[in-house]
Amino acid sequence: xxxxxxxxxxxxxxxxxxxxxxxxxxxxxxxxxxxxxxxxxxxxxxxxxxxxxxxxxxxxxxxxxxxxxxxxxxxxxxxxxxxxxxxxxxxxxxxxxxxxxxxxxxxxxxxxxxxxxxxxxxxxxxxxxxxxxxxxxxxxxxxxxxxxxxxxxxxxxxxxxxxxxxxxxxxxxxxxxxxxxxxxxxxxxxxxxxxxxxxxxxxxxxxxxxxxxxxxxxxxxxxxxxxxxxxxxxxxxxxxxxxxxxxxxxxxxxxxxxxxxxxxxxxxxxxxxxxxxxxxxxxxxxxxxxxxxxxxxxxxxxxxxxxxxxxxxxxxxxxxxxxxxxxxxxxxxxxxxxxxxxxxxxxxxxxxxxxxxxxxxxxxxxx
Amino acid sequence: xxxxxxxxxxxxxxxxxxxxxxxxxxxxxxxxxxxxxxxxxxxxxxxxxxxxxxxxxxxxxxxxxxxxxxxxxxxxxxxxxxxxxxxxxxxxxxxxxxxxxxxxxxxxxxxxxxxxxxxxxxxxxxxxxxxxxxxxxxxxxxxxxxxxxxxxxxxxxxxxxxxxxxxxxxxxxxxxxxxxxxxxxxxxxxxxxxxxxxxxxxxxxxxxxxxxxxxxxxxxxxxxxxxxxxxxxxxxxxxxxxxxxxxxxxxxxxxxxxxxxxxxxxxxxxxxxxxxxxxxxxxxxxxxxxxxxxxxxxxxxxxxxxxxxxxxxxxxxxxxxxxxxxxxxxxxxxxxxxxxxxxxxxxxxxxxxxxxxxxxxxxxxxxxxxxxxxxxxxxxxxxxxxxxxxxxxxxxxxxxxxxxxxxxxxxxxxxxxxxxxxxxxxxxxxxx
Numbered sequence: 001x002x003x004x005x006x007x008x009x010x011x012x013x014x015x016x017x018x019x020x021x022x023x024x025x026x027x028x029x030x031x032x033x034x035x036x037x038x039x040x041x042x043x044x045x046x047x048x049x050x051x052x053x054x055x056x057x058x059x060x061x062x063x064x065x066x067x068x069x070x071x072x073x074x075x076x077x078x079x080x081x082x083x084x085x086x087x088x089x090x091x092x093x094x095x096x097x098x099x100x101x102x103x104x105x106x107x108x109x110x111x112x113x114x115x116x117x118x119x120x121x122x123x124x125x126x127x128x129x130x131x132x133x134x135x136x137x138x139x140x141x142x143x144x145x146x147x148x149x150x151x152x153x154x155x156x157x158x159x160x161x162x163x164x165x166x167x168x169x170x171x172x173x174x175x176x177x178x179x180x181x182x183x184x185x186x187x188x189x190x191x192x193x194x195x196x197x198x199x200x201x202x203x204x205x206x207x208x209x210x211x212x213x214x215x216x217x218x219x220x221x222x223x224x225x226x227x228x229x230x231x232x233x234x235x236x237x238x239x240x241x242x243x244x245x246x247x248x249x250x251x252x253x254x255x256x257x258x259x260x261x262x263x264x265x266x267x268x269x270x271x272x273x274x275x276x277x278x279x280x281x282x283x284x285x286x287x288x289x290x291x292x293x294x295x296x297x298x299x300x301x302x303x304x305x306x307x308x309x310x311x312x313x314x315x316x317x318x319x320x321x322x323x324x325x326x327x328x329x330x331x332x333x334x335x336x337x338x339x340x341x342x343x344x345x346x347x348x349x350x351x352x353x354x355x356x357x358x359x360x361x362x363x364x365x366x367x
Numbered sequence: 368x369x370x371x372x373x374x375x376x377x378x379x380x381x382x383x384x385x386x387x388x389x390x391x392x393x394x395x396x397x398x399x400x401x402x403x404x405x406x407x408x409x410x411x412x413x414x415x416x417x418x419x420x421x422x423x424x425x426x427x428x429x430x431x432x433x434x435x436x437x438x439x440x441x442x443x444x445x446x447x448x449x450x451x452x453x454x455x456x457x458x459x460x461x462x463x464x465x466x467x468x469x470x471x472x473x474x475x476x477x478x479x480x481x482x483x484x485x486x487x488x489x490x491x492x493x494x495x496x497x498x499x500x501x502x503x504x505x506x507x508x509x510x511x512x513x514x515x516x517x518x519x520x521x522x523x524x525x526x527x528x529x530x531x532x533x534x535x536x537x538x539x540x541x542x543x544x545x546x547x548x549x550x551x552x553x554x555x556x557x558x559x560x561x562x563x564x565x566x567x568x569x570x571x572x573x574x575x576x577x578x579x580x581x582x583x584x585x586x587x588x589x590x591x592x593x594x595x596x597x598x599x600x601x602x603x604x605x606x607x608x609x610x611x612x613x614x615x616x617x618x619x620x621x622x623x624x625x626x627x628x629x630x631x632x633x634x635x636x637x638x639x640x641x642x643x644x645x646x647x648x649x650x651x652x653x654x655x656x657x658x659x660x661x662x663x664x665x666x667x668x669x670x671x672x673x674x675x676x677x678x679x680x681x682x683x684x685x686x687x688x689x690x691x692x693x694x695x696x697x698x699x700x701x702x703x704x705x706x707x708x709x710x711x712x713x714x715x716x717x718x719x720x721x722x723x724x725x726x727x728x729x730x731x732x733x734x735x736x737x738x739x740x741x742x743x744x745x746x747x748x749x750x751x752x753x754x755x756x757x758x759x760x761x762x763x764x765x766x767x768x769x770x771x772x773x774x775x776x777x778x779x780x781x782x783x784x785x786x787x788x789x790x791x792x793x794x795x796x797x798x799x
Contacts, residue, residue: 086612087608087611089608095571103572132771133769134539134558139556171770196776227778273776274779278782
């Protein structure tokens with residue numbers, strides 16, 4: 001149930017805010033189904049073919065065809081000088097990528113999961129994000145850090161953390177998180193073309209999911225703007241914000257809520273930094289209720305920032321307290337039943353929506 | 368006052384001097400010999416970059432090059448290591464580094480400079496010895512002790528001083544500071560506060576040089592990168608990671624260790640299981656050399672060979688320069704742990720006095736010429752201070768500038784347009 005994208009003149013309506021230069025046009029009827037994996041692969045392929053300065057580096061990106069097969073076929077096509085299998089040295093090769101980006105090459109550094117980026121976080125923050133500022137614009141860093149983020153299935157505490165809020169709090173970075181194939185293609189292309197460091201948070205469980213895409217999305221010049229959220233489903237009773245896998249959950253929750261007469265508006269954030277505060281606030285001013293959904297830890301999370309933004313800008317419009325749905329405040333457990341409890345489920349979103357609409361008794365505050 | 372000029376230029380002195388003309392060919396003869404001297408067997412084991420099955424281990428012979436140079440100098444024929452012009456250039460650069468850092472200390476205690484300031488006094492021979500051999504397109508990556516590296520590479524003293532004062536005319540418009548000297552024009556890539564952070568950056572710059580040559584087909588791209596870092600950094604993981612990758616991919620980089628024996632208050636010997644850092648090079652398949660870092664001529668000889676190796680595509684080299692910092696770690700360091708006898712020992716080996724002695728003894732320059740240079744440098748440094756003093760502080764609007772190359776990264780404002788398109792955007796506070 002994708003909202004139709006339509007171009008409107010600026011300032012006329014709060015409903016579908018688009019920048020002056022919008023790439024989205026009306027969808028034709030769904031032309032093709034592609035998986036997120038293929039979307040990412042085709043985006044990398046097209047960008048590498050268009051610009052010889054783009055190269056990939058990471059563990060297993062070459063001969064293994066990618067730990068999650070995202071870079072399949074690229075070594076064969078572009079050769080080992082442009083698709084580099086690195087040793088297991090996140091700090092080292094991330095720094096090498098940043099150093100190459102200082103000189104105008106465009107590395108796409110893959111982290112097998114973003115948990116491993118913690119070994120390289122000094123380079124992401126200190127030498128990538130801050131360099132343009134420290135050098136007063138002399139040295140920009142056109143680098144992309146990409147890989148799966150957040151919980152997978154049964155991978156335990158050290159492989160399941162969501163890094164959206166950590167990276168999104170750092171000035172100088174742009175942080176993107178796609179949901180479907182269209183997002184994956186458009187945002188990855190935008191990230192590679194962008195002259196600043198971009199953290200691109202994918203989701204392992206979405207790689208295999210297929211989505212319909214229009215012909216426009218399949219065109220090699222397709223690109224989505226950074227900083228624009230998308231209203232995946234329009235509604236009037238409650239706003240639900242989400243990113244990555246949680247968008248799918250939110251959409252399913254919205255379907256369930258519709259049966260109960262609650263029409264939820266689902267916003268796919270797409271861009272965590274910069275956050276599209278104007279779309280979110282416009283939506284809240286329309287629906288007067290907000291639920292933020294994310295998989296990561298609750299404290300200082302993305303939802304906390306969205307809540308603060310709405311309270312600052314649209315306080316008078318809120319008819320109910322903002323509900324934050326986040327992962328449990330515990331390291332991810334391994335047991336399958338506990339893991340299910342530690343990650344938001346569709347029912348949690350539905351319940352929260354009903355609470356926000358005063359259709360059920362509010363729960364006591366939990367730790 | 369004196370006009371600002373780049374440290375790389377100098378005026379030839381019109382003095383008729385009787386001295387045997389020298390060339391620097393002599394030095395290269397030593398190293399062109401069969402490479403048992405210090406390259407070891409690396410020449411035989413030249414591997415292609417696509418070779419994956421490198422089972423033969425390279426063993427670079429490790430030599431104290433200072434011995435080699437000493438041996439050469441004691442030969443009866445008066446073959447000198449440098450020409451007069453080179454000697455004066457080196458002397459000027461050494462004096463500039465020293466005078467500038469001393470002025471920094473003065474300015475700091477007068478409150479004009481603030482924050483963390485790490486001075487390079489005593490280590491000038493390493494910077495001068497290496498960087499004066501580079502071209503403009505070669506790059507230098509340094510640590511927080513980076514003022515003199517920037518000066519040697521050609522960043523004007525005025526720009527560095529202004530940056531230290533936090534003025535908008537600084538090389539980074541006052542946004543970087545003492546520890547973050549960047550210059551696109553002179554290819555100074557920082558200036559990093561975290562130790563070990565610059566090493567992968569330098570390796571990436573070297574990677575770009577190779578990539579430009581091989582993938583982008585810029586056939587003459589032979590740019591070399593120098594990474595400067597200290598003894599403490601040699602225990603850091605990133606150091607080893609980069610030694611491995613640089614040797615693996617044969618990148619045109621020279622890893623220069625400025626071993627001044629102290630990491631703030633931690634003695635190198637207390638922190639390191641095997642304190643001989645140069646030995647770590649051959650473990651990764653590159654030559655490791657130890658050189659007396661208080662002698663600019665010895666450093667220069669080693670640097671020539673290492674930089675030459677990199678330029679020819681033969682891969683990286685690890686050079687350990689034994690040097691010493693005369694001042695504390697930073698201007699806030701009381702420097703109580705170092706033995707005064709040790710300090711005196713190294714003070715006696717001051718690189719500037721050593722070069723002065725060499726120039727005069729070998730009749731390459733007279734006292735008067737050297738005095739002229741010192742006076743000139745004093746004027747340059749004073750002019751830099753004046754310039755920095757009179758420069759304006761950054762405007763308030765500069766706070767939000769240069770965060771992104773594409774400022775759309777600040778997002779979309781309440782009116783639906785990108786924030787950066789609002790002309791009043793940078794006049795606000797930092798809250799976005």
